[in-house]
Amino acid sequence: MKFNTSIRRAGAAAAVAGLVVVGLAAYAQAQAPQPLKIGVMEGFSGVYGDLTQGEVEAIQMAIDDFGGKVLGRPIEVLQADHQTKPDVGAAIARKWYDVDGVKMITGIGTSSVALAVRKIAQEKGMIDINTGAASADLTGPACSPTGAHWVYDTYSLAKVTGGAVVKDGGDSWYFLTADYAFGHALERDVTAVVKAAGGKVLGGVKHPLSTQDFSSFLLQAQASKAKVIGLANAGQDTINSIKQAGEFGITKGGQRLAGLLVFSTDVAALTLPVAQGLVLTEAFYWDLNDETRAWTKRFRAKKDKIPSMLTVGVYSSTLHYLKAVQAAGTDEPKAVMAKMREIPVNDVMTKNGKLREDGRLERDMYLFQVKTPAESKNKDDIYKLIATVPGNEAFRPMSEGNCPFVKK
Template structure:
C-alpha cells in the first residue's frame, strides 16, 4: 500500500508539473505615464481603458491570458527608460503604450528600437516620433503637433478668419507649433499679424495678451500648453478678449482641461480633438462602459489607450504570434475601426491617419449638463490633417 501511495503521489506530482509547464505564458502590455504629475488628470483612466480592450478580446489571445502592467515615469526620461528596460528585458512585456511627455516618449522609443519591441504612443505630441525618431516597431496613435496646428489653422482660415496673433511658449514645443501653424495659415491665404514669446511657467500674461488684443487680429492662438495654457485662458477672460470679437484658439487642450476650467471661463474656446464622448451613439455607448470603471469624462488620449490596445491585440490574433515585426505588419494591413476611428490606416512611418475634429466650447446657456462641453465646428479628413509621409524625414520612408 505504501508503494502504491508513493507511486500515486509521484504520478500526481508529474501531472501537476506537466500542466504547469504547459500553461501558456501571459501576453503582457505595459501602460506607462506620469500618473502623479502635472498630467495626472489628463491621463487618469488610461489603464482602465486598456483593460476594456483586453476584456473585449475575452481576456486571452492565442490561448494566452493578457495582463496589463502600469507604472509612473514621473515625467522623467531616465525613470521612463528604466521602466521600459525592465518591462522588455525582465517582465516579458510585448508592447508599451501611453507614454506622455515628449522627452520621455523619445527616450522610451530608443529602448523599444534597440530591443525590436513595440511602442504605441497615445499621449506625447512630438511629430518627431514619425520623423527622425520613427521606428519599424513603433506607432503614433492619437494626434501630433503638426495635426493640431494644421487642423484648426486650415479650418479657421478657410472660414474667413484670416488674421492671426500668436502667443508662443519660448521653448522647442512652442516653436514647433508656431512654425507649423504659420505655414498652414499663410498657405490658406491668412496672415500672421504679430507674435510674442513668453517664458515657460509664466504667471502674468497681461502684457502679452494686451499686445494680442491691440493687434485687432481675428484669432489669438495660444501656442503653449499645460498650466501656461490654462493661465493665459484665465487672464484672457479677465481682459474680456472673447467679448471683444476676437476668437481665442488653443492648440493643445482636452475635454478634461475644459471641464476643470468650467464653461464660464472656457466658453468660446476653439480646439482640436480626435474623440469627443458625445459625438455619436457609438462614442456615447463606449463612454457609458468606461464610466462604469472610472467615473470621469474620457478625453482623446484615454480613448486612444483603448483603441491602440484593441488594434494591437487584433493584430496579434491575426498574425498568430506576438513577434513585433509580424504584429506591426498586421497592424498596418488591418484597417483601424473603433468608436473613435473609421477606416484608419497605420502608415509606414508609424502615423495612424484618422479624422480630426474642430470643436468650440459651449456657453453655459448652451450646455445641458456638466459633461455637455463642445459643439462640432468641422471634421478634417485624416489625409488632410497629418504631415505627408514624404516630408517627415523618417529613415524608413523612401522618397
C-alpha cells in the same frame, strides 16, 4: 534496528513523492501559456495627471472586448508613472522590455518622454504605440518600423485648429509655448500653417512646464497686439493660461485665444463661462453618436468622468494591437506591426483608419467649438461640431515627414 530502517524507507519514499509533486507542478507551470504583457506608461501625476486618469480602465475594456485572451494566452497590464521625466520613462521602458517581458507599450504622453522611449523601443526592436504625446517628429525623424503614433499630432492640431482660426480672420499670432519638445513642435507647425495662409507671427514667449503664474507671459502677448494668442501648451498649463487671460481681460479687449491642444477634461475644469467660444481639435467626443455614447456609459461605470481622446486612444490602440497579434499568430513585433498596417482600424473612435508605413494612423479629426452656457443642455454637453476633416487632409503627407526608412 528494523524500526529505524522502516523510518528511513518511509522518509525516502516521502521525499521522492515530494519531488514528483514539485516536478509535476513545475512541468504544469512550464506548459501553461505565459501571459502577453502590455504596458501603459503615462504622466499619471503632475501637470497632465487629470488628462490620463481612466487609461488603465480603458485598456481593460479593450482586453475584455477582445475576449480576455489572445492565442490562448491571458493578457496582463503593467502600469507606471513616468512623472513627465524622459530619463524615468526610458528606464521604465528598458526594464519592461528586458526584464518583465512586455511586448507593447502604449500611452507615453509628453513628447520629450515619448522620444526617449522611442529610442529604447527602436533599439530593442519592440513596439511602442504613442497615444498621448503630440510631436509629429515621432513619424518624422524619430519614426520607427515598430512604432506608431495613434491619436493626434502637432501637424494635425496646427492644420485643423490653426487653419480654421486663420480662415476666420485670425491672421496675426503671438505664441505662449511650453518650453520642451511638444511646445516647440506645435509652435513650429502652427507657424507654418499661419504663414502658408498669408498670416504672420508677431512673436512668442516660452514658459516652463507646469507654470502657475502666466501674468508676465500674457502681458507680453497682450502688448503684441496680435489678433490671436496661440497656446502651444496642454493640461494644467492650458487651463491656467486661459483662466488668467480672462482675469486680464484679454479676450474682452478683442484678442482671441487659440487652444492648440485642448481636451474635454480641460473644458470641464474651466467651465463653460470661461471656455465658451474656444475652437479646438479633438479625435473623439463622447456625445458624437450612439456608439460613442454607449461606450462612454460603459466607461463611466468604471471611471465616472468624461473620457478624453487620450482615454479612448489607449482603448483603440490596445484593441487593434490584440487583433494584429491574433491575425499574425505570434507576438513577434515585426509580424504584428505588419498586420497592424494591413488591417483597417475600426472601433468607437476610428472608422476605416489606416496605419501608414511611417507609423502615423490616418483617421478623421474633428473641429469643435465650446458651447455657451445657454447652448448647453447639461454639464457634459460642451461641444458643437464645426467640421470633420478626413485623415488624409488632417495629417502630414508621408512624403514630407523625413522618416528615414520611408522611400520618397
